[in-house]
Amino acid sequence: MNVKYMYSLLAVIVLFLLAYLGVEAAGLRMLFGIVIPYVAVGVFLLGVIYRVMGWARSAVPFQIPSTCGQQKSLPWIKPNKIDNPFTPGAVVVRMFLEVCCFRSLFRNTRNAIKEGKLIFEWEIWLWVAALAFHYAFLTVIIRHMRLFTNPVPVCIQMVEKLDSFFRFEILTNTMQVGLPGFYLSGLILLAAVTFLLLRRMMIPQVRYISQAADYFPLFLIFGIAFTGILMRYFTKVDIVAAKELAMGLVSFHPAIPARAIGGVFYVHLFFVCTLLAYFPFSKLMHMGGIFLSPTRNLPGNSRAVRHVNPWNYPVEVHTYEEYEEEFREKMIEAGLPVEKE
Amino acid sequence: MSDFPKPDQLLSNIDRTPPRTDWMDTPVNIRKGMYCYAANPKSVEYTHLPFPHQWNPTEEDWHLPENWKEILHEGFKVRLERFRSFKIFMDICVRCGACADKCHFFIGTGDPKNMPVLRAELLRSVYRNDFTLAGKLLGRVAGARPMTMDVLKELWYYFFQCTECRRCSVFCPYGIDTAEITMMARELFNLIGLNIDWIATPVANCYRTGNHLGIQPHAFKDMLDFFVDDIEEITGIRVEPNFNKKGADILFITPSGDVFADPGTYTCMGYLLLFHYLKEVYGLDVTWSTYASEGGNFGSFTSHEMMKRLNSKMYAEAKRLGVKWILGGECGHMWRVINQYMGTMNGPADFLEDPVSPITGTLFENARSTKMVHISEFTADLIKHGKLNLDPSRNDNLILTFHDSCNPSRGMGMLDEPRYVIQNVANHFYEMPPNTIREQTFCCGSGSGLNAGEDMELRMAGGLPRANAVKYVHEKHGVNMLATICAIDRAALPTLMDYWVPGVGVTGVTEMVANALILPGEGERTTNLRGEPLPGMEDE
Incomplete structure (x- = not known):
């Protein structure tokens, strides 16, 4: 039993109980429906700004891109414009591919020593799962914007349409999957999170490097996706009341709807609030950090265009004069030219 | 070189199975053949670098200045402000493990602390303890640990087992560059006179x-x-x-x-x-x-x-x-x-x-x-x-x-x-x-x-x-x-x-x-620059 993921799992279970019992037993709807969401969004926004400003305050003294392709040099040698960008425009392309396609992760390989030989294999699954996870999450977030907008913008409806492109329905008394449409993103999110969790627990090296801070967000996001799917296809939350609460929050006229929404909804909301408030203080800030990463966001043209270091202070050097002073006689004897005979 | 392993011995010694104990509980073993000798104080002194002193990595006492922890903490802080790379790389690693088997030292030793991610975590744990809210509040649960003599020895050992080759940074989805982290770690060691001789004397x-x-x-x-x-x-x-x-x-x-x-x-x-x-x-x-x-x-x-x-x-x-x-x-x-x-x-x-x-x-x-x-x-x-x-x-x-x-x-x-x-x-x-x-x-x-x-x-x-x-x-x-x-x-x-x-x-x-290269006026060459016969000239 690994104490690191047990801590994280326990934390998420405690969060679940807090919200469920808080609403169902103690009736703290105001707290979980209004106060905590506002606090969480506030912490998220201020926290992210604080962290990004913190990074921005640190200097970028040197131009240190990792060059992952042929440099631009002689006109007849074909440079790799994306992986060794020479111009700011090329950097934008590199960053776009990095942020949107996880280009570096796509290079991933796996190796092992077999019979004294180092054997390489292409390792694509981390890239696939990471991409699936992030895009599914993005789609889920965009879909949820329907709860915060009235009328629902066409673009959000488009995303919903696409997301529920595959039709299938399972209709029983306990379960009504497929009505009013089955969203692929929720399922992919849950599957990808599960894969990432299992990968962390099963691969010995990855388990060895993992911290509680790696398991916690995965369990939390698992909880979010799970409660979401539960509400949509199984417990059938009152969506009209949920939207009423959401609209109240965004229009700054918060009110708890008269119609009860149910404990699972508050758990879902509380999980999301926890994620938001946790975000700025965690590794999840990689979302902002990637944009500021000096090995990716700088061009490889430091021999052509001088980069300026804001704290480039003068240093003690050993001058030629000092050097000649020490070795003059030997230099003259060896026939080397000197400044002072 | 007498107790030096033969190639097949070295190969069979490679075991990628991580130890049973958590890495924070696995003490460093500064092993002969795997580290470089401490710097000659005269070399450190000549270039006016801080704290020249006689010391030996395998000895218990490294004869550090009394306030070495403060010096390191201050040095860390200054470098976080001067190098955005350092600050970002301390903050955003998600420990996905893509870098793990990209390091030649990990491939060649199987030592998990030679995985770039864990090499960096050795230092990040101290960073979290000294500079982040989560680390200060939650301590070890948040992956933080205070700087101690044992931690310092571990850092020194493993940051002199990185050649700053940047291979890991090619595969990192955020471009985290261990070379950059190693450079910072070595700057910190330099502040308390923990240089190696093969660097300090040259x-x-x-x-x-x-x-x-x-x-x-x-x-x-x-x-x-x-x-x-x-x-x-x-x-x-x-x-x-x-x-x-x-x-x-x-x-x-x-x-x-x-x-x-x-x-x-x-x-x-x-x-x-x-x-x-x-x-x-x-x-x-x-x-x-x-x-x-x-x-x-x-x-x-x-x-x-x-x-x-x-x-x-x-x-x-x-x-x-x-x-x-x-x-x-x-x-x-x-x-x-x-x-x-x-x-x-x-x-x-x-x-x-x-x-x-x-x-x-x-x-x-x-x-x-x-x-x-x-x-x-x-x-x-x-x-x-x-x-x-x-x-x-x-x-x-x-x-x-x-x-x-x-x-x-x-x-x-x-x-x-x-x-x-x-x-x-x-x-x-x-x-x-x-x-x-x-x-x-x-x-x-x-x-x-x-x-x-x-x-x-x-x-x-x-x-x-x-x-x-x-x-x-x-x-x-x-x-x-x-x-x-x-x-x-x-x-x-x-x-x-x-x-x-x-x-x-x-x-x-x-x-x-x-x-x-055929030089103008050169005689017929019979050997290459190494004095070995050129092709076709073996009998001359």
Whole structure:
């Protein structure tokens, strides 16, 4: 039993109980429906700004891109414009591919020593799962914007349409999957999170490097996706009341709807609030950090265009004069030219 | 070397199974053969670096200053403000593990603390404890731990098991560069006098005499004169290198290792031959300098400040001699410094002219600001314009492959220029497998100041992936010569080849050029620069 993921799992279970019992037993709807969401969004926004400003305050003294392709040099040698960008425009392309396609992760390989030989294999699954996870999450977030907008913008409806492109329905008394449409993103999110969790627990090296801070967000996001799917296809939350609460929050006229929404909804909301408030203080800030990463966001043209270091202070050097002073006689004897005979 | 493991023993010792105990509870074992000796205090003192003192890594007491924790904490803080890279890399790692098996030291040792992610976590745990809210509140649950003597020893051991090769940064989805983290860690060690001798002494030498080996000016000239004699014997031509010559066209700077040790010496002879040819045929006037007689920069393995202090000589000497621009020889980390640091640190070099090859008229636009051109760029341009009279068949006894050195590939992107040169001066060339060349190249295992004698086991383990790829082409294509453009490679790879792939030699690219280059008025050559018979001349 690994104490690191047990801590994280326990934390998420405690969060679940807090919200469920808080609403169902103690009736703290105001707290979980209004106060905590506002606090969480506030912490998220201020926290992210604080962290990004913190990074921005640190200097970028040197131009240190990792060059992952042929440099631009002689006109007849074909440079790799994306992986060794020479111009700011090329950097934008590199960053776009990095942020949107996880280009570096796509290079991933796996190796092992077999019979004294180092054997390489292409390792694509981390890239696939990471991409699936992030895009599914993005789609889920965009879909949820329907709860915060009235009328629902066409673009959000488009995303919903696409997301529920595959039709299938399972209709029983306990379960009504497929009505009013089955969203692929929720399922992919849950599957990808599960894969990432299992990968962390099963691969010995990855388990060895993992911290509680790696398991916690995965369990939390698992909880979010799970409660979401539960509400949509199984417990059938009152969506009209949920939207009423959401609209109240965004229009700054918060009110708890008269119609009860149910404990699972508050758990879902509380999980999301926890994620938001946790975000700025965690590794999840990689979302902002990637944009500021000096090995990716700088061009490889430091021999052509001088980069300026804001704290480039003068240093003690050993001058030629000092050097000649020490070795003059030997230099003259060896026939080397000197400044002072 | 008596208790040194044999290759198959070293191979079978590699076990990737992590220990049962959590890494924070697994104490460091500073093992013979895996670390470098502590710096001679005199070397540290000579360059006025902090806290020179006598100490030994295997002893309990490292004789640190009383307030060493404060010094490290303050040093950490300052570096977080000065280097965004450092701060970002401390903050955003998600421990996805993509980097884990990309490190040659992990592949060669199986030690989990040689996974780049965990190497960085060793330092991140201290960062979290000292600088983050979560770490302060939650402590170990948040992956934080306070700095203690044991933690310091662990950091020291593992950050001197990183060669700053940047291979992990190629695969990291956020570009987290362990080289950058290692540089910071080593700067911190430097603050409390925990340098290694193989770095500190070359630094002191370079500061004083202009080169790492401490060769004084007259001796430097003597050594080149010795090559002049050898060249005369082989080619019948007496070359006349210039030293410290004012008003020369170009100042040439290369690592001093090539002046000193085989097989780098043959590369050095190659430079002398090439420059003689260019002088005779095109009137190009190149000068060497005894003051700036070092291209390599072990200061960069000490601190950014020391890097700048040593690098300053290049521009200072170019200015004093009044040359047009600077040509740089074959060296790895030297070119990382020139490419990514020199202009910023010691530029602008506005006293130099735009680097134009007077022979071909080519303007090296990519070096317009630093005014420093790489010998492979320069030679490739000469060959492309048909300016060299070459006989590649003189290298016909060699079956070559090319080892991309870490810094020219991942800190510069110089991949095709040396290949173009090789393919024009030799007829038999084969690439190693794609996962092991170009930007994915494997380190020689001895970079960043770790090419000492006492850490030989570490070097042979770290060089395993490179050697394995050489072995592949050695067995498949009969490759018998490994070409490189790095002086540390030339110093380190012969030992590595002898250990893992006996029968493969190591050469610089310019040695190959000089073997093929037909000098005006030369006699018939019967041997190459190494004194080995040329193809077809074996019986002479």
